[in-house]
Amino acid sequence: MTIHKEGYSSIALTILFIAVLNAAIHFYLPLAHGLQWFIYILSFVLFVIILQFFRSPSITINKDETQVLCPADGKVVVIEETTETEYLKDKRIQISVFMSPINVHINRNPISGVVKYFKYHPGKYLVAWHPKSSTENERTTVVTENSAGTPVLFRQIAGALARRIVWYVKEGDTVTQGDQFGFIKFGSRVDIFLPLGTNVKVAIGEVVKGGKTVLAELTATTQAPKEEVKVKTAKADDTPIIAATTDVPVKPVKVVEEKKAAKKA
Numbered sequence: 001m002t003i004h005k006e007g008y009s010s011i012a013l014t015i016l017f018i019a020v021l022n023a024a025i026h027f028y029l030p031l032a033h034g035l036q037w038f039i040y041i042l043s044f045v046l047f048v049i050i051l052q053f054f055r056s057p058s059i060t061i062n063k064d065e066t067q068v069l070c071p072a073d074g075k076v077v078v079i080e081e082t083t084e085t086e087y088l089k090d091k092r093i094q095i096s097v098f099m100s101p102i103n104v105h106i107n108r109n110p111i112s113g114v115v116k117y118f119k120y121h122p123g124k125y126l127v128a129w130h131p132k133s134s135t136e137n138e139r140t141t142v143v144t145e146n147s148a149g150t151p152v153l154f155r156q157i158a159g160a161l162a163r164r165i166v167w168y169v170k171e172g173d174t175v176t177q178g179d180q181f182g183f184i185k186f187g188s189r190v191d192i193f194l195p196l197g198t199n200v201k202v203a204i205g206e207v208v209k210g211g212k213t214v215l216a217e218l219t220a221t222t223q224a225p226k227e228e229v230k231v232k233t234a235k236a237d238d239t240p241i242i243a244a245t246t247d248v249p250v251k252p253v254k255v256v257e258e259k260k261a262a263k264k265a
Contacts, residue, residue, distance in 0.1 A: 061212070063178060065112070070209060071107050071192060072106070072208075073103040076202050084153060087153060093200065095202070107182040108179065108210045109175045112175060115144055115170065118141070118167075118171050120165075121138065121140070123158075124138070125159065134191050139156060142169060152193070166185075194216055194218075
């Protein structure tokens with residue numbers, strides 16, 4: 001296990017804060033041994049909490065075009081049919097994963113494909129489990145389309161403690177399932193929107209692992225690309241199309257081509 005690059009500055013600031021705090025206690029209260037030991041313990045606990053928050057465990061990812069991997073560690077708090085209004089603008093299955101401060105906060109691509117849409121939204125900092133956090137909090141929206149033409153939308157959502165969202169993708173990027181696409185600091189939530197008919201493999205309250213847990217399987221119906229409809233435009237010399245009716249009698253009409261008489265010189 002290693003430390004994620006997003007934690008370098010936070011860990012450095014934590015060490016600086018601990019050093020200054022302990023130096024101040026020793027300088028101003030040299031005889032307060034009980035307080036000093038309390039500060040020692042408090043400093044150690046704080047350092048361990050910050051260190052474990054930015055941990056980056058090594059995992060083995062099994063890539064599968066038909067599966068949707070969980071984008072983050074946490075607990076499933078929402079599974080419902082809803083309407084996605086930002087990009088897809090149709091009904092989808094929404095799965096939401098709440099990430100507590102003790103979870104690994106690395107965000108991973110749920111599918112492989114091409115990033116068709118990306119947008120950052122500044123916003124509020126409601127608690128991550130609040131129903132309106134998905135639309136009112138600071139967030140990013142990413143849409144990745146796989147090789148079968150199936151789009152999957154997912155969002156990073158900041159929470160009450162998470163005040164910084166980091167992302168590593170942009171529109172047009174080709175991404176690989178399980179690779180890191182972002183990071184959220186100190187508690188947050190990730191929403192993922194799947195096509196109707198997707199076979200959901202998790203339940204509300206289930207503890208999930210980013211890049212390991214299979215959230216859902218894309219069925220043959222959801223994977224099928226849309227067929228293009230070609231419309232042929234009729235030309236003036238095309239054979240006429242006769243539409244038959246059943247209730248109204250049709251009287252044949254004779255079309256006579258008129259020729260203009262040549263003018264005498």
